[in-house]
Amino acid sequence: MATCHKLSGLGGVGAGSGQNVAMPFADVADSAAGLRRTGYLTDDRIAQVVFLAERLGKPILAEGPAGVGKTSLAMAVAAATGQRLVRLQCYEGLDEAKALYEWNYHKQLLRIQTDEGKRWDELEGDIFTEDFLLTRPLLEAISSTEPVVLLIDEVDRVEIESEALLLEVLDSFQVTIPELGTVTATSRPFVVLTSNNTRELSEALKRRCLFLHIDYPDVQREREILLSRVDGLPERLATRIAEVVRSIRAVPLRKAPSVSESIDWARTLLALAVTEIDGAVTDDTLHVLLKYQSDIAKVRRHLDLGSAN
Numbered sequence: 672m673a674t675c676h677k678l679s680g681l682g683g684v685g686a687g688s689g690q691n692v693a694m695p696f697a698d699v700a701d702s703a704a705g706l707r708r709t710g711y712l713t714d715d716r717i718a719q720v721v722f723l724a725e726r727l728g729k730p731i732l733a734e735g736p737a738g739v740g741k742t743s744l745a746m747a748v749a750a751a752t753g754q755r756l757v758r759l760q761c762y763e764g765l766d767e768a769k770a771l772y773e774w775n776y777h778k779q780l781l782r783i784q785t786d787e788g789k790r791w792d793e794l795e796g797d798i799f800t801e802d803f804l805l806t807r808p809l810l811e812a813i814s815s816t817e818p819v820v821l822l823i824d825e826v827d828r829v830e831i832e833s834e835a836l837l838l839e840v841l842d843s844f845q846v847t848i849p850e851l852g853t854v855t856a857t858s859r860p861f862v863v864l865t866s867n868n869t870r871e872l873s874e875a876l877k878r879r880c881l882f883l884h885i886d887y888p889d890v891q892r893e894r895e896i897l898l899s900r901v902d903g904l905p906e907r908l909a910t911r912i913a914e915v916v917r918s919i920r921a922v923p924l925r926k927a928p929s930v931s932e933s934i935d936w937a938r939t940l941l942a943l944a945v946t947e948i949d950g951a952v953t954d955d956t957l958h959v960l961l962k963y964q965s966d967i968a969k970v971r972r973h974l975d976l977g978s979a980n
Contacts, residue, residue: 695752696722711740711747712895720883721748730841730862732826732880737867738929739885745822745863754861755815758822759808761829767836771846772810775803801851809837810846812860821860826876827869834873837864841879888930890917896930901937911948912937919960922973928960936960950976 696702702725703718713721721744724731733741749756759770806814812821823837840846841862845855864880866872888896893913898904916933928936936959945952954976961967970976 695754696725698722705751706744706747709747709750710899711743712892712899713747714892717744717883717885720881724881725861727881728859730864730880731883732864732866732872732877733883733885734866734868735885736887736927736929738931739887740930741863741865741885742822742824744885745820745824745865748861748863749820752818752820752861755817755819756822757808757812757815757819757860758824761823761825761827761833763828763830765829765833769807770809770833770836771807771840772848773805773807775805778803804848804851809840810854813840813844813846813856814854815860816857818858819860821862823862823864825867826864827866827872831873834876838873838875838879841876887917887920887927890914893917893930893933897934897937900934901941903941904937905946908940908946908948909937912940915948915953916960918974919970922966922970924961924966924969925963926961926966932960950974 696705699715699719699722702722703713703715706713706718706721720731723729731744733744735741745758746756748754808821812819826834826837829837843855844859845853847853864876887893890910890913893916894906894909897909897912898906901909912933916928916936920927936956939956939959940948940952943956953974954971957967957970957976961970
């Protein structure tokens with residue numbers, strides 16, 4: 672059994688820690704105001720989940736289509752609370768060495784070569800120290816002496832085995848390093864997990880989180896997002912962009928346009944000095960919103976753009 676060992680550069684160790692001292696949000700309204708100050712246009716449901724996640728010490732599992740603001744939510748929480756963002760980008764094949772820690776084997780080998788002639792029991796205590804440890808996002812967040820926001824992005828892209836590793840960390844917010852001991856969070860991270868719903872997550876993971884579904888915004892909210900993100904965009908044009916994008920998302924597509932792509936479209940129209948959106952303009956710029964030729968053809972038929980030019 673690993674012992675609890677003081678790690679000077681890795682924060683506190685031992686049981687009984689792991690609670691945030693400060694409470695950044697006084698209530699749901701304060702949560703909403705804090706997020707809006709960062710430029711994130713929240714709604715009451717998102718603000719409530721953020722407040723409860725901080726108050727209850729539970730991770731947020733934010734699910735929804737790609738590009739609707741799930742990752743931006745974690746960034747906004749970090750900005751609103753003044754905390755550092757630590758990001759673990761998930762991908763197929765993610766393992767413990769990339770998520771937690773690994774040893775700097777090259778540096779260890781150089782040390783062994785320098786101390787050539789010493790017995791292994793004399794070397795072992797020298798090369799398995801913090802100086803030779805490469806911290807990865809999960810250990811970095813847990814070992815931080817200051818509160819951080821931990822973003823575990825696109826968790827649905829990892830295999831079940833890696834999901835089990837995340838469960839272990841989220842259960843206790845501690846990591847056992849056999850050569851050094853157990854590192855326990857002195858300040859529990861604010862955790863946001865995002866999922867694009869490409870696979871079903873385990874019930875065990877969902878049970879540990881506050882669930883938040885973020886869908887594409889309605890016309891009014893997307894209009895507000897466009898006006899806040901695109902300088903010089905006329906209100907009338909912003910409304911029309913939001914309406915057209917909404918109608919396009921109603922079509923069954925391989926990839927519906929995300930909010931970021933509607934922002935790109937708005938910037939494109941401004942760059943082209945477009946003041947009115949008609950069929951010809953839409954047809955000429957659909958490639959900004961859509962990323963598959965089959966989707967472009969389908970939308971052209973849906974919007975009856977064949978005779979636009």
